[in-house]
Amino acid sequence: MKLPITLIGEDSLALASLRQQLEKEVSVSVDSRVYGYGEVLDALKTRNGPIVAVVDINRDPERSFSIAEEIKLKFPNARLVMTSPTGAPDTILRAMRSGAEEFLAQPFDWNQVLKSFDVIRKKVDVHTTKVGEHGHIIAVSSNKGGVGSTTAATNLAACLVAQKKSVCLVDLVLQFGSVTSFLNLDASYTILDLVKNLKRIDPLFLDGSLVKHASGIRVLAEPFYAEDARRITPADIEEILGVLAQSFDYVVVDTPKEFDDMLALVLDKAGLILFITEMDVPSLKSAHRALELFERMGIYDKKIRLILNRYVKSRLMTLESVEKALGVKVFWTLPNNYPVAIAAVNQGFSLQDCDAKSDIAKSYSGLTDAVVNTFVHIGGTRAAVADERRPGLLGRLLPPVRGLIK
C-alpha cells in the first residue's frame, strides 16, 4: 500500500520540488499540492486514513512549530516529519519536541528522504497484517447495567498491553458506548468510518482509524451519533473483527447488554467470553437467564468464564452456592474498590496506572494472566459443578441452568 504524504509550508519551493520527486515514487501517494498553515487542519479533518505530514520550517519557524504541535494534538496518530534549510542542532531538537519523528535537511538528499519515509512506514505498519495468524477475540459481556463490563474490558486491555501484547479495544456498545470516556480519549474516527470503507481497509487505514491511549491500547470507538448505530450490520462487525484479529494479538470487545443478532455474532466469533456479574440476587438471577439464553442459542460452550465483580465474602452467599445455582464455575472474583475504580475513570487511567498497588489493580493483573493461560491451554474447563443441591438462599431462588450442571 502507498504511504500517504501531506506537505505543509508557506511558499515553499523546497516542498514543491520534494512533491515532484515523491510523485515519481510508487510506494507513496503525495497530495496534489502543498498546503498552507491556515488550511491544512481543515484538509486533514476530511482524511479517513493515516496521516503523514511533512512541515517545512522556513519562513516563520515559530508558526511551523506551532502548526506541527497542533497537528499532533488534533491527530495524535499522525506521523510528523519536519524539514529545514538549517540543520542546526537546536532546530532539530525543537522539531523533535514539536512531535517530529524524522528530520529532513535541505537541500534534500534523496536517499535520506527515502530512508526517513521507510522508518515512518514501519511505524505505521506496526500492526501489519500477519497473514495466517489470528489474534484472540475476547468478548466482555453482561446482561445487566452497571455491573462493570466496561471497567473489565478496559482494564483487561490495559493489562494485556502491559504484557507487551498488541491490543485493540472495540466499543460495540454502539449507542452511548463509554470506552472513550473511560480512557479520556477524543476519537477522530469511529467504527462507522471503518464500515463506510470496508473495501479499502488495510493496516495503514486501520491504524489511522483507531485512537491510541497513552497506555498503548488502540481503541475502535463507537459512532459519534447514537442514531448511526443502526447503520452498522452484523455482517460489518464480522468483517471488522476479522481484520482486527489479523492485526492484533488480542481484540477485546465491550459488548451491549441487549441480546440481538449483533451480540450473537460477537459471542460466536469470540474465543473467550468473560461474563461479568455481581453477587447480589437480582444480578445472579439476571446472569442465570443470560446463561440459559446462551445455551438455547447454542452459544454456551467451553469458552464462557464467569467473573464476579465487587466480590465481598459472605456466609449467606458463598462462591460454591453461586456455582451451584448458575451451573458454571467462578473463573475470577474482582474486589470491590470504588475509590480506585472511580479515580481511574475520572482521570482516564487504567487501574494499574491509577494505583498499581491496590487490590483491584492486582486482581486485574491476575485475571489477565489467567485469561492468557486459558488461551495457552484452550479446550479447557467447562464448569463441572456437582449436581448436588443443598437448599440455600440461591438454590431456592435460582433453579440450576438445565444442561449446564454435569
Ligand SMILES: Nc1ncnc2c1ncn2[C@@H]1O[C@H](COP(=O)(O)OP(=O)(O)OP(=O)(O)O)[C@@H](O)[C@H]1O
Ligand atoms: N470492582 C469494582 N469496585 C468498585 N467499583 C467498580 C468496580 N468495577 C466497576 N466499578 C464502578 O462501577 C461503575 C459501573 O462500571 P461499568 O461502567 O464498568 O459497568 P458497565 O457494566 O459497563 O455499565 P453500563 O451498563 O453503563 O455499560 C463505574 O463507576 C465503575 O468505576
Ligand SMILES: [Mg+2]
Ligand atoms: Mg459499559
